[in-house]
Amino acid sequence: MTASTTSPATRRSRLGNRPERLALLFVLPALALVVVFRVVPLVWGLGYSFTNYDGINPPSFIGIDNYLRLTQDPTFIDSLVNMLILIATLPIWIALPLVLAILIHQGVPGGKLFRAVYFFPAVLSSVIIGAIFNMILRYDGSLNAMLKAFGFSAIDWLGNSNTALFSLIAVQLWSTFGMGVLIFLAGLSTVPSDMLEAAKLDGAKLLQTWWYVVIPSLRPIIEFAAVVTTIGMLTSMFGLIYVLTAGGPGTATTLPEYLIWLEQGKLNSPGYASAISMVLFLLMGGLAAIQIRIMSRNANL
Amino acid sequence: MSAVETREKRILWIIAVPMALLALSAVYPVFFAINAALKTRKDYVLNRFGVTLDPTFANFPQAWIQSHLSEYFLNSVAVTAGAVLLLLVVSSLSGFALAVLRFRGSKLVFTIILISLMIPVQVVLVPFYRTMIALDLVNTRIGLILAYTAFFLPFSVYLMTAFYARLPRELYEAAQIDGASLLQIWWSIMLPLGKPALITLGILNTLYCWNDVLISLLVLQDKRTLMVGIAALRGQYTTNVPLLAAGIVLAAAPIVLIYVVFQRQIVSGIAVGAVKG
Numbered sequence: 001m002t003a004s005t006t007s008p009a010t011r012r013s014r015l016g017n018r019p020e021r022l023a024l025l026f027v028l029p030a031l032a033l034v035v036v037f038r039v040v041p042l043v044w045g046l047g048y049s050f051t052n053y054d055g056i057n058p059p060s061f062i063g064i065d066n067y068l069r070l071t072q073d074p075t076f077i078d079s080l081v082n083m084l085i086l087i088a089t090l091p092i093w094i095a096l097p098l099v100l101a102i103l104i105h106q107g108v109p110g111g112k113l114f115r116a117v118y119f120f121p122a123v124l125s126s127v128i129i130g131a132i133f134n135m136i137l138r139y140d141g142s143l144n145a146m147l148k149a150f151g152f153s154a155i156d157w158l159g160n161s162n163t164a165l166f167s168l169i170a171v172q173l174w175s176t177f178g179m180g181v182l183i184f185l186a187g188l189s190t191v192p193s194d195m196l197e198a199a200k201l202d203g204a205k206l207l208q209t210w211w212y213v214v215i216p217s218l219r220p221i222i223e224f225a226a227v228v229t230t231i232g233m234l235t236s237m238f239g240l241i242y243v244l245t246a247g248g249p250g251t252a253t254t255l256p257e258y259l260i261w262l263e264q265g266k267l268n269s270p271g272y273a274s275a276i277s278m279v280l281f282l283l284m285g286g287l288a289a290i291q292i293r294i295m296s297r298n299a300n301l
Numbered sequence: 302m303s304a305v306e307t308r309e310k311r312i313l314w315i316i317a318v319p320m321a322l323l324a325l326s327a328v329y330p331v332f333f334a335i336n337a338a339l340k341t342r343k344d345y346v347l348n349r350f351g352v353t354l355d356p357t358f359a360n361f362p363q364a365w366i367q368s369h370l371s372e373y374f375l376n377s378v379a380v381t382a383g384a385v386l387l388l389l390v391v392s393s394l395s396g397f398a399l400a401v402l403r404f405r406g407s408k409l410v411f412t413i414i415l416i417s418l419m420i421p422v423q424v425v426l427v428p429f430y431r432t433m434i435a436l437d438l439v440n441t442r443i444g445l446i447l448a449y450t451a452f453f454l455p456f457s458v459y460l461m462t463a464f465y466a467r468l469p470r471e472l473y474e475a476a477q478i479d480g481a482s483l484l485q486i487w488w489s490i491m492l493p494l495g496k497p498a499l500i501t502l503g504i505l506n507t508l509y510c511w512n513d514v515l516i517s518l519l520v521l522q523d524k525r526t527l528m529v530g531i532a533a534l535r536g537q538y539t540t541n542v543p544l545l546a547a548g549i550v551l552a553a554a555p556i557v558l559i560y561v562v563f564q565r566q567i568v569s570g571i572a573v574g575a576v577k578g
Contacts, residue, residue, distance in 0.1 A: 020405065022483045026398035027410050029391045030458055034417040037451035041428035042420050048427055100320065109317045116564055117324040123560045123567065124331075125512030127528040128553045131535045132330040135337065135542055142333065145349035178327065182571045206309070235421040239514045243532050257423040261515070270427040281424045288419030 042281070045274045053271030066275035076276065078251035079259045082165055086233050086255070089169055093229050094222060096173075097180025102214060104181070105188045115185065118178030126175070126239025133171045134158070134244055158245055161252035168253045172240055176232070180225055187221030188214075227291050234284055256280045331553065337546035345543050360547035364534075370548055373530035380442050380517075380526060381510040384449035388457050388506050389499050391450065396461025397491045401473050402483070411462060418455040422516055430519055438520070445520045449510050457502050464498040465491065501570035504563050511556060527552045 049066055053059035070076050100118065104111035121129065136143050137157040144154035157167045191214065215222070238257055241247055247254035247262065254262075256276055263273035337345060339356035365371050395414075399407045422429060429448075430439075438444025472494075476486045492499075517526040525533065531552050538545045560567060 020402070023398040023402035023404040023407070026402070026483070026487070027395040027407070030395040030414060030454055031410055033391070033447065033451040033454060034414055037429060037432060037448060038417045038420045038425060039413070041425035041432055044428035044431070045425050053427075100323075103313075103316055103320065106313065108313050108320060110321065114320050114324050116568065117327050119568060119571075120327050120560065121330070123508055123556055124553055125514070125528050125556070127512070127514050127532050127535075128549055129330070131531060131545065131549050132334050134535065135546065136330065136333060140349075142337075142350040149350075174326070179571060182568060186571075235423055238423065239512075239528075242514060243535055257421075260423050260426050264427050264430070270431075274427050277424045277426060281420070284419055284421070284424070292415045292418060 045277050048271050048274035049278045051271045053269075053274070055268050055270050059271060062271075066272050067279075069272065070275060070279065075251050075254065076256075076259060079254045079256045082251070082253065083234070083255050085165060086169055086237075087230060089173070090226065090230060090233075093173060093177070093180065094226055097177045097225075098184050098215070098218075098222065100177075101181045101184030101188060102210060105185060115178075115181060118181050120178065121175040122179045124175070126236075127243050129171065129175050130240045130243030133167075137167055137171075137244075159249055161249050164245055164249060164252040168237075168240065168245055171244060172237060175240075176229075180229070183225050183228075184218065184221065187218050191217045224291075224294060227287050227294075231284060231287050231291065234280065234287075256283075331557070334546045334549045334553070337543055338550045340543045342541055342543055360543045361551065364544055364548040364551060368530070368534055368537075368544070368548060369525075370527065370530055370534075370551055373525045373527045374551075376442065376521070376524055377511060377527040380445045380449070381507055383442070383446040384453070384510045385503055385506045387446060387450045388453060389503060392454060392457035392461045392502065393492060393495055393499065394487065395458050396465045396495070397487050399458070399462045400465035401468070401470065401491070411458075414455050414458050422452055422519075426519070433520055440520070440522050440524065442521075442524070445517060445526075448516050448520055449513065452516060453506050453509050457506065460498055460502060461495060464495060468494060501566055504559065504566055505570050507559065508556065508567075 048059065050061055050063060051059035052062045052065070100114070104115055108114070135141055139154065139156045139159055141157075143157065148154055155163060157163050234255075235257055237255055238261065241253055241255065241258045242261075245253040247258050257280060260273050260276050260280065263276060264270050333350070336352055338360050339358070340348070340353045341357055341359075344353060344355070344357075395410075398404065399411050433439045433444055433448070436444070438447065472490060473486060476490055481489070512528060513526075514528045514532060517529050518532075521529070531548055534545055534548050
């Protein structure tokens, strides 16, 4: 790695430098773990995606057949549509915590308490959240019991394919919006206070100042939140799906990341699962590249 | 106080009402779970959302012993402790090397570690599982510890590197002149100085490891972590909701406790990650 970027002369002098060799030793555990469990498997997975690997017999090369099969696979297409519906709700995921953060920053009574309480669901695991909301939302669950007690008719929140995806999205939004509040509050703390002083005028001007001053000055942090939230939508829903809806009814709450799990395990087709993995990786790639650029810029290296 | 300010104050008080309702909704599910756990099955069927008037504690020992939660609990504790310890040591070591020593190629190493951020476990599910099999790590706690370390490492390395980069270099140079070895400098200077960042990372990684279900499902198959155990319980006890709720309360208790005690560090840790990003 080092050698390829260095001329032989400097390399010799560098390698003669003892602290430097030790420094390499210091990063070795991190590098080894990341390479063995993530980087090499990524390349390996790309290879699998061009094979008919079934987990038992040795894989043989079948070209892009897995990818062609994806374009015909209704389950996969459903999972992509579900994913697009999920991503389409992104503005709510940004606007809700943004408004709450600005209000807390402007001194709503109890703001500090709200901040801590809003974040609370984010520390609970998706399994816990999924299991609790399953009890609440299932057909004979407590929400419907409550609705019936108030004279409404029950709704099959998780069992009806029209409501299941939105139930899933709502639960995930509920469990993560506090994280967004924290992120935006952190951003607001870096906005010059005289800018916000200007916002402390009367009602109509208050909203205008939000729109023209506060929100533009938060732009970098809003972009960051949008990228991180979208990545989360693509990769952090497994636990919740697994416990809340198991991808159903039918394919109503199946997202690509859950489909990969199904394909590799239940259906025993790791070659095909790898092809879905690569599609997910491509979808994420652009987003993550932006995130990494922001992060390495900020580490001052 | 001017009229404008009073008016604004009043608006903020009015806005606080829906915000308080939202806050209630954030804690309601936990209240729901505790309430359900205190009911008998009959109680629950008759009264699904009301507060129980005749609480029973029988569900807790039943969930703990009969449903093997105690065993899963120990697995989770062992794996989480091992992974967090490893994460802290590895990320502090590499943060020191990347930020302070800055050897040739350190930028490349840093980039590789950051790039691995965009390789979530789902993307490498199949080959990762094959790697675990090849290394004979499937069904072992040590395998899960290594997997957690590999998957939660990049952010930790990033944070430690950023943290150490802000320390004055003179510290390192003075220690070097005094003849301290690199390992000594790391152990007696870098590790203590990094304490605030290490505490934040310790708490965050504890949450991640304790709460994970996907990696654990994949690596441990006979042994179970607590979250996998709860997921299985949920499939098993569809009709015995109070027992499931008791299991949930027991599984969530340590995390709720950690949150109550370390709330400030958790909140600022997330904020640091955000502002740095």
